[in-house]
Every structure is written in structure tokens, then in C-alpha cells.
Amino acid sequence: xxxxxxxxxxxxxxxxxxxxxxxxxxxxxxxxxxxxxxxxxxxxxxxxxxxxxxxxxxxxxxxxxxxxxxxxxxxxxxxxxxxxxxxxxxxxxxxxxxxxxxxxxxxxxxxxxxxxxxxxxxxxxxxxxxxxxxxxxxxxxxxxxxxxxxxxxxxxxxxxxxxxxxxxxxxxxxxxxxxxxxxxxxxxxxxxxxxxxxxxxxxxxxxxxxxxxxxxxxxxxxxxxxxxxxxxxxxxxxxxxxxxxxxxxxxxxxxxxxxxxxxxxxxxxxxxxxxxxxxxxxxxxxxxxxxxxxxxx
Amino acid sequence: xxxxxxxxxxxxxxxxxxxxxxxxxxxxxxxxxxxxxxxxxxxxxxxxxxxxxxxxxxxxxxxxxxxxxxxxxxxxxxxxxxxxxxxxxxxxxxxxxxxxxxxxxxxxxxxxxxxxxxxxxxxxxxxxxxxxxxxxxxxxxxxxxxxxxxxxxxxxxxxxxxxxxxxxxxxxxxxxxxxxxxxxxxxxxxxxxxxxx
Numbered sequence: 001x002x003x004x005x006x007x008x009x010x011x012x013x014x015x016x017x018x019x020x021x022x023x024x025x026x027x028x029x030x031x032x033x034x035x036x037x038x039x040x041x042x043x044x045x046x047x048x049x050x051x052x053x054x055x056x057x058x059x060x061x062x063x064x065x066x067x068x069x070x071x072x073x074x075x076x077x078x079x080x081x082x083x084x085x086x087x088x089x090x091x092x093x094x095x096x097x098x099x100x101x102x103x104x105x106x107x108x109x110x111x112x113x114x115x116x117x118x119x120x121x122x123x124x125x126x127x128x129x130x131x132x133x134x135x136x137x138x139x140x141x142x143x144x145x146x147x148x149x150x151x152x153x154x155x156x157x158x159x160x161x162x163x164x165x166x167x168x169x170x171x172x173x174x175x176x177x178x179x180x181x182x183x184x185x186x187x188x189x190x191x192x193x194x195x196x197x198x199x200x201x202x203x204x205x206x207x208x209x210x211x212x213x214x215x216x217x218x219x220x221x222x223x224x225x226x227x228x229x230x231x232x233x234x235x236x237x238x239x240x241x242x243x244x245x246x247x248x249x250x251x252x253x254x255x256x257x258x259x260x261x262x263x264x265x266x267x268x269x270x271x272x273x274x275x276x277x278x279x280x281x282x283x284x285x286x287x288x289x290x291x292x293x294x295x296x297x
Numbered sequence: 298x299x300x301x302x303x304x305x306x307x308x309x310x311x312x313x314x315x316x317x318x319x320x321x322x323x324x325x326x327x328x329x330x331x332x333x334x335x336x337x338x339x340x341x342x343x344x345x346x347x348x349x350x351x352x353x354x355x356x357x358x359x360x361x362x363x364x365x366x367x368x369x370x371x372x373x374x375x376x377x378x379x380x381x382x383x384x385x386x387x388x389x390x391x392x393x394x395x396x397x398x399x400x401x402x403x404x405x406x407x408x409x410x411x412x413x414x415x416x417x418x419x420x421x422x423x424x425x426x427x428x429x430x431x432x433x434x435x436x437x438x439x440x441x442x443x444x445x446x447x448x449x450x451x452x453x454x455x456x457x458x459x460x461x462x463x464x465x466x467x468x469x470x471x472x473x474x475x476x477x478x479x480x481x482x483x484x485x486x487x488x489x490x491x492x493x494x
Contacts, residue, residue, distance in 0.1 A: 003307040009401035009454035012419060016399025106399055106419065118399040119439035120419035146439050146469045148421065 011159060012120070016106050018161030020116040022093035023108045023154055025060035026083065028053055035109040035154030036083065037166060037184075038090030044083040045188045046153035048074045049170035051081045059083065060113055061090055073191030077135020077199070078179060079170040082191040093155060095181035096162035099123055105143055106157045107167055111150025121145025123164070126180075129265030132171050135199070138265040141165050141178035186269075200272035200293035203236020204229050206249060208259050215284040219250060225258045226250040226281060241278065241291030250286070251279030267293065314456045315405050316358045316413060317387040322346055322365065322379070322448060323354040331406040331449030332365075333458065335391075336488050338383035341479065342448035343463050344370045347377040355381050358413075369486035373428050374474055375463045376482045389450060391476045392457040396420045396436065404440045404462055404471065406449030416440050423475065434475035436460040442471040 022038040026046045034050035036059065044059055051057070054071045061067060067085045074081040103123045110116045121144040128139035143156055147167055155163040156178045165178035179187075190197055206227035211219065226248040232238050243249075251257055252266045253276050271293050278291045320332040320340050330346030332355065340355055347353060347367055355365035365379030396402065397420065404416040418440040425432040436451060442462060451460035451473040460473030 003310070003454075004303050005307045005311060005401065005454040012401055013397040013399040016419075017397065020398070114424060115422060116398060117422040117437070118419055119421055120399075120401075148470065 012104070012106065015157055015159050015161035016108060016116070016118045019093065019106075019108055019155055019157040019163060020110070021062045021091045022163075023062065023110050023116055024090065025110040025113065026050060026153055027058040027060070028083075032150050033111055034150050034152045035111065037153070037155045037163060038092050039185055039188055040092050040192075041088030041090055042085045043072070043188065043192055044069065044085065044090065045166055045184055046081050046083060047166070047168040047170050048076050048079045048081040049168070050152050051083070057083055059085060059090075060110065062110075062116070064113065065089065073195035075135070075187055075191060075197040077132060077197065078137050078183070078187055079132065079168045080166070080179065080184060080187050080191065082188050084192070093163045094161075095185055096158045096160070096164045097182075099126060099141060099158075099164050099180065101126060103164075104159050105145060105164060107143065107145035107147055107151055107154065108157055109148060109151035109154040111148065117148060117151075119146045119148065129261045131261055131264070136261060136264045137177070137179065137183070138268070139180050139183055141180055142176075143167075143178055147176050190269075197268065198272045199296045200267040201236075201296040202238040202243070202267070202278075202291060202293065203233035204238045204243060204249075205231040206260070209248060211248060211250070211281065212284065215248070215281045218284060219281065219286055221256070223250060223256050223258060227257060227259070227263060229280075237291050237294040242289050243278065243280065243291065244282075247280040247282050249278065249280050251277070253277060311403070311452075311454075311456045312415065315450070315452065318389040319358050319405060319413060319449070321356040321407055321412065323356070324348055324350050329407055329410055329445055330447045331445065331462075332379065333448075333450050333461070334386050334388045335378070335479075335483060336388055337385060338381050339388075339488060340365055340379040340381060341461065341483070342377050342379065343461065344372040344375045344377040345463075346448045347379070353379060355379060357386065369482070371482055373430070374433050374478055374482065376461065376474060376479065378483070378486050378488070389458045390456075391479060392453060392459045393476070393480070395423050395434065395475060395477060396453055396459050398422050401454045402436075402438050402440065402459065403452045403454075404438075404442055404446055404449060405452065406442070406446035406462060408443035408445040410445055416442060416446070421470065434477050436473040436475050438471055438473070439469065440471045441469065446471070
């Protein structure tokens, strides 16, 4: 019998099989093994919280072979870690582009040597930035696919077998999130190169305030809230750049900033250590200052 | 033609196929379980649905009631076979192959006593569980099942029985006895093998 149901079923099993080739088992903690995604021949992306040791890490590939790995870098903020294989033996995954709410997805994991496992769901939500226990994530995906024990670090896979993101339950009980592939890949590349993620700082304290109606007109865009600077650390990047108490920070690096999450998410990546445009409202008038962002240690 | 217009007939066909071989099994005061017709006058279910009964009340899809007599059981793999009078009903077709992870699977049964409820999900994995004597092939899926699904079929998208739902863990994972195990059990019970594809 061949009908639409059988076609869909076969397509989902094919997608699972394709993505399973780059889904590995990560043995880096005491009790339960976890999962990982090969994103280069010798690099595995996994969840930071499942890597409890830096040495003696073992990776089991799709063909059942075991390869030793070492920790290349980790970022507790995004709960990501990168492991480097002793030799390039993995089959890199393909990242999906354009994730949409409602799409059918599979969560995959390889919690044991018995093979990979799957669960079905849809993309429930796409959002961000969001604060995490140890930092922030500029974008996230939520799914209703169940993460079974050992699924953390494994992929969320679309119907084509491409990776939409990396699943983790490491942000707290009941807080299952998927880190979108584009972000996981970007952070993974930085971790592989530098071992950690550099985050910037300005040296200000601020609180969200409503922008006064008069100032709203001069700003000429749909933004009702900004960050009122309530103190500037002496000698800090903000101080050197000319920010003063009473300024309302409304933009950073050409993007509007409405709350701490926005600012936190923008203070990563390329802008760190570089002169960056900071847009403020001073006395009701917009003005742009150049601030050389500091590196947060 | 939109997707739901195309899916609805496929699901209707599947449901029509399944209902014909479904049974409800009442085991006294312990509530109801499910069963499937696995040959003329033969009803397959879980050993734990049968419990210690020798005779059970079996209700088929057209609401006809029969006394089902226990003729074979294997508690180790949680399978039991009941005999009812021969009646020429359609019997289930069992898949001869193990399914693949990610495949769409359906469970059909009577969760919490509600009759003929369809539940959909995917196969998580084919697992081997060790029993005292040997290892048994189990199908794990992400279906959310409840008491009353026990003894009911796990089906693939073509409507073939790939397993018999047996154990339900914590609401988010269900375990079925693979059809390969059912085949061996029925063979030992002397049932003809033509129900296997």
C-alpha cells in the first residue's frame, strides 16, 4: 500500500537516518552518556553541561567506532562545548536554513551504543534574546519533541534531515531549549579557535525607562523603551567614550536596544574590543557616540 | 488540493482497516484492555491484561460479545492468546520487518476505557531487553499512552501491526513487543503464519 502516510513516514525515517550519521555519543560525564553533533570532520558540538571532564572523553560515531576527544572550548552562557577528535573521522552535519513555527521536526540522540533514537514534534516557538543562568542566547527555538535521557547535545532535525539546532535541557529543570544551528555553528567555530567566547562590557549601570513622548518624536522610530544610564564606572569604556549619567541608551551597533537582554546579546562577537556606535537620547535629542567596547574577563 | 484534504482519506483508510480487527477485553474488576484478531477466532493481547483469568469477556468492533478462553501465554514477553468462536472476521496483518527510528507509528486502543482512540508519534528505537532466558526485541516510541492501550496494536503508516503495546513509562515513552516476537509466540501456539507479510 502506498499513500501519503507511508510517504511521510518513509521521509521522516530517511531524515532521521541522514542526520543520525552526524549524531554521536559523547561520554564525558559520570552517569549517563549524552549526544553531540559533528560540525566538521574532527569537531563535535555538544552541550556544555554534559562535559564534566576535560580529559578521557570518548566519542562513539554512527558506525559504532570509538574515537578519543579532548575539550576544545566551552561557553556556559549558551551551554555549548566543542570537542576535538583525535582524528577527523566524523561525518559533518548540514545546517538547516529558515526555521518556521509549525514545521515537523525530530529530536535525535545517541545515548548508548545501541544506536540512535528519535522523537517527533513541531517547532513551537522561535524567540530571543534570552537570559540564561550563565549568560545569554541571542536566539532560541522551542519544540514539543521529547528529549529523552542522553538527548542533550543532539540535533533537532527538519524533514530534510538537516540540523535546525542543538537540543539542551541544561538551562534548568523543564527548560528544554534548542540553540539554532546558525548560532551553534558560529559559537562552535569561535570555541574551536579561541576556547571561549569573548563578551564585551561598557561599564554602565542602567534601568529600562519609557522614552518621553517629545524624545520619541526626535527618535523617529517605533521604540518606546530605552536604558537610562544611572552610573558610569570611572575609566570604563563608557566613560572614555563619553557616556554620562542621564543618557538613555536606545541603540547599539546600529540596532535598537530596549532592555538589558538586547544589550547583553549585542555585546558579543565582532564588536568586542572595537569602536562601536552607541546611540543615546541626551536632553531629548538623539546622538551617536563611538565607544570602544571592553573585554569582560 | 491542500494537505489535510490529502491526509484525511489516507487516515480514514487506515482507521477503517484497524477497527475491523480491534477487540476490547474485560478482565473482571481490573478494567479493560485491548486485543487484536490474529487469526480466525484468535485474539492476541498482553499477559498482564489477562492476569489470572481463564475466561475473559471479549467485545469486537461490531459490539458482539464472546467468552474468550485463554489458550496460550508467555508472561516473560507479556503476550497471551485467547480463543473465541470462529466468525470469519478480518484479522490483522503483521509486519515481518523491524521498523526504522523516525518512522511514523500509530497506537490504537482504549485508553482510560475510551474506545478506539488513535495516537500518533514516531518510533524512537528498537531495543533489545534481556529477560531471564534470552533477549527480546522491543519497540520504543514517543507515543503518549494510558492504561487501556495495553494489548492494542502499534502500527506503521501502511496499517500493518509492528508491535503490541505493553508498557508505558512515565507518560512520555511507550514500549511495544515487536512483531518478530509475536510471530515466534504465535508459531509456538500453533497459529498459521499467513498473517505475516
